[in-house]
Amino acid sequence: MWRQIVNSFRMLLVLTVITGFVYPLTMVGVANTIFPSQAKGSLVERQGQVVGSKLIGQNFTQPGYFHGRPSAAGKDSYDAAGSAGSNLGPTNKKLIDTVADNVNKARQENGLSESAAIPADLVTASASGLDPDISPEAAYLQVERVAEARGLAAKEVANLVDKRILNRQLALFGEPRVNVLELNMALDRLK
Structure with missing residues (x-):
């Protein structure tokens, strides 16, 4: 034994x-x-300073920047230490109200009519709450607002989005997407 x-x-x-x-x-x-x-960590630097990561979403709220997905991570959102989804189900009143508020906010920020369709990724948080990417449709929806705020032609901003679309991985996995941090950094370089 x-x-x-x-x-x-x-x-x-x-x-x-x-x-x-x-x-x-x-x-x-x-x-x-x-x-x-x-x-x-896929860190992104500008002039020798780390400004973020390609893998973690950030809260861009100024009109001259593309906005990412809403975040449910942490108490004040976009908290990488508190990465998590909301865990609210589709019939939960709080989730329904949050999505409705986000839809109204997206329409108001982008000068859209009450009947305009809004891509789901602009009004719902991802499972991690820190998704760094948005769909090309969500990016194109914001082109007019960003162009106007920066005094640029909408076509120039749309071309920038076109160049930043990432296709499916291995032509099979995921959906086409745009990394919001990289797109906003490219906008800053346009000055």
Whole structure:
């Protein structure tokens, strides 16, 4: 019996070393070698300063910037430490009211009629609450507002959106999307 207990503790020690140290360190080394940008958080820099990550949405509210998805992450939204969806179901009154408020806000901000269709990603939070991307339709809906606020031609801003559309991964996974941070940084470079 003691022999079995000793062997069990040996196996526990060996598996702890392998799965707790060797494997994680190997994966970190492989990730840093093969995907160095992603392994370091896909950080985006401007003039040597980190301004965000391609992977984490940010709260852009000024009229001269494209707005991303609403966030339910954290107490004040867009809190990467509190990444989470709202967990409210489709019949929940609070969710229905929030979406209705977001639809009205999107229509008002973009000068749209009461009957104008609004893409769902402009009025609903993603599962993480920090989605960095919006659909091309959501970006095009905002072109007029952004162009007017920046004193640019709408066609010039729409062309910028065209150039920033990311297609499906491996032509199979996901949907076409636009990274809001990268699009807004490209807008700033237009000055």
